[in-house]
Amino acid sequence: MEFDFAVITDHARFLASGVGVSLLLATGFIVALLRLYGPPWLKPAVVLYIDSMRAIPVLVVLVWTFFALPIVTGLTMPPFFAALLGLTIHLAAYAAEIVRAGIESVRPGQTRAALALGLSRSQILRRIVLPQAIVRMLPAFGSLLSITIKDTAIASVIAVPELMRQSETVAGQSFQPIEVYTFAMLVYFAMLFPVTRGIDLFYRRVAHLGRS
Amino acid sequence: MTLDWGVVWQNRDALIKGTATTILLTFATMAIALPCGAVVAVLRLYAWKPIRGLATAYVEFFRNLPLILVVYWAFYVLPILTGLGVSPLLTGLAALALNVTAYNAETFRAGINSIRRGQVEAAMALGMSRVQALRRVVIPQALRRILPVLASTWVSLFKDTSLVSVIAVTELAYVSMQVRAQTFRVLEMLTAMAIIYWLLGYPQAKLVDWIQRRYAVTE
Numbered sequence: 001m002e003f004d005f006a007v008i009t010d011h012a013r014f015l016a017s018g019v020g021v022s023l024l025l026a027t028g029f030i031v032a033l034l035r036l037y038g039p040p041w042l043k044p045a046v047v048l049y050i051d052s053m054r055a056i057p058v059l060v061v062l063v064w065t066f067f068a069l070p071i072v073t074g075l076t077m078p079p080f081f082a083a084l085l086g087l088t089i090h091l092a093a094y095a096a097e098i099v100r101a102g103i104e105s106v107r108p109g110q111t112r113a114a115l116a117l118g119l120s121r122s123q124i125l126r127r128i129v130l131p132q133a134i135v136r137m138l139p140a141f142g143s144l145l146s147i148t149i150k151d152t153a154i155a156s157v158i159a160v161p162e163l164m165r166q167s168e169t170v171a172g173q174s175f176q177p178i179e180v181y182t183f184a185m186l187v188y189f190a191m192l193f194p195v196t197r198g199i200d201l202f203y204r205r206v207a208h209l210g211r212s
Numbered sequence: 213m214t215l216d217w218g219v220v221w222q223n224r225d226a227l228i229k230g231t232a233t234t235i236l237l238t239f240a241t242m243a244i245a246l247p248c249g250a251v252v253a254v255l256r257l258y259a260w261k262p263i264r265g266l267a268t269a270y271v272e273f274f275r276n277l278p279l280i281l282v283v284y285w286a287f288y289v290l291p292i293l294t295g296l297g298v299s300p301l302l303t304g305l306a307a308l309a310l311n312v313t314a315y316n317a318e319t320f321r322a323g324i325n326s327i328r329r330g331q332v333e334a335a336m337a338l339g340m341s342r343v344q345a346l347r348r349v350v351i352p353q354a355l356r357r358i359l360p361v362l363a364s365t366w367v368s369l370f371k372d373t374s375l376v377s378v379i380a381v382t383e384l385a386y387v388s389m390q391v392r393a394q395t396f397r398v399l400e401m402l403t404a405m406a407i408i409y410w411l412l413g414y415p416q417a418k419l420v421d422w423i424q425r426r427y428a429v430t431e
Binding site: 056057058067068152154157164178181182188196 | 272273275276277278279280281282284285288289292367371372373374375377378385389392398399402403405406409410412413414416417418
């Protein structure tokens with residue numbers, strides 16, 4: 001059975017997923033900060049965006065960005081960018097909720113104490129709140145990372161040549177769908193299991209940094 | 213760009229049927245996955261060691277797999293395993309149930325483990341049997357902690373039912389994409405699909421928030 005390992009080993013694709021994850025985290029942070037500290041008129045919009053993404057399936061977001069968005073904007077996107085955009089829009093909402101929960105978990109007394117000591121809002125966020133909050137966000141970000149990897153499989157629906165799509169192609173060509181899909185399952189498991197375990201272990205080592 | 217939103221109204225029967233299938237799938241999957249998840253969790257916690265290992269392997273395996281892959285896999289493997297033609301709906305249901313059972317098992321296990329061991333020891337010191345301690349002391353408390361997690365699993369499940377559209381289960385996503393393919397009204401149908409999902413999913417997400425506030429653990 002021939003199987004295209006290039007999908008997994010391809011450096012460009014690894015780089016792309018790295019870009020994707022950083023994009024996701026950055027967007028998530030910005031959205032969460034807007035929700036917490038943004039101008040009041042913006043907050044309802046941010047909350048609506050977050051809750052809407054929690055209500056709509058990722059498949060629907062992906063299909064919409066790939067098929068419908070080009071009609072609205074007049075620009076056609078290659079499937080890869082549509083997938084990147086769709087997944088980022090969807091998962092950034094989850095990331096934002098994680099960031100918000102992390103920031104809110106730091107007791108308000110600390111902020112007040114810092115204000116009393118004459119620190120500015122941004123200093124407080126940077127020096128006091130975020131260092132503790134980020135450690136507390138780690139387990140949730142770990143599961144988000146695993147969700148992200150799993151959701152990339154859904155991008156096969158809009159023909160992004162990731163592992164899932166490649167399996168479909170091979171299954172179609174070889175007429176051995178069971179072998180191919182079972183193999184793809186093992187590959188996904190082999191990718192995801194170390195990620196989830198690794199983050200668990202890492203969190204156990206740094207958890208004490210998040211206590212206050 | 214000319215838009216014709218009438219197409220949504222013309223195909224309302226199909227859309228309503230699809231929506232009904234989506235809701236049916238959500239309920240049916242949960243109805244299967246709740247008892248099965250409980251059984252797997254109990255096996256994982258109290259069963260004979262090899263069985264415990266098997267249960268753990270099952271949970272870890274399905275929690276670390278993309279659902280869409282499980283759906284495809286079930287589509288090709290179920291007919292061979294069972295020897296009969298299984299309808300797409302049942303195949304999708306099986307794939308969803310396999311996935312959600314694993315998540316529920318983990319939820320139940322975590323809930324039971326979250327009750328401090330000292331409580332079981334105290335109950336046993338008072339003369340209760342292990343089963344009694346579990347039934348009377350641990351489970352009533354664990355349920356309160358499990359409920360918010362189950363609620364968010366429910367919303368995820370509702371959204372994940374859209375994935376069985378890839379094996380032609382005629383639920384909301386599949387129906388909308390079918391109509392899109394027949395009428396070429398891409399923007400209208402896809403937007404309608406997103407709005408229907410939003411209308412159904414938004415209240416659920418809000419309800420989950422409320423349940424999580426209501427049952428927040430304060431220790």
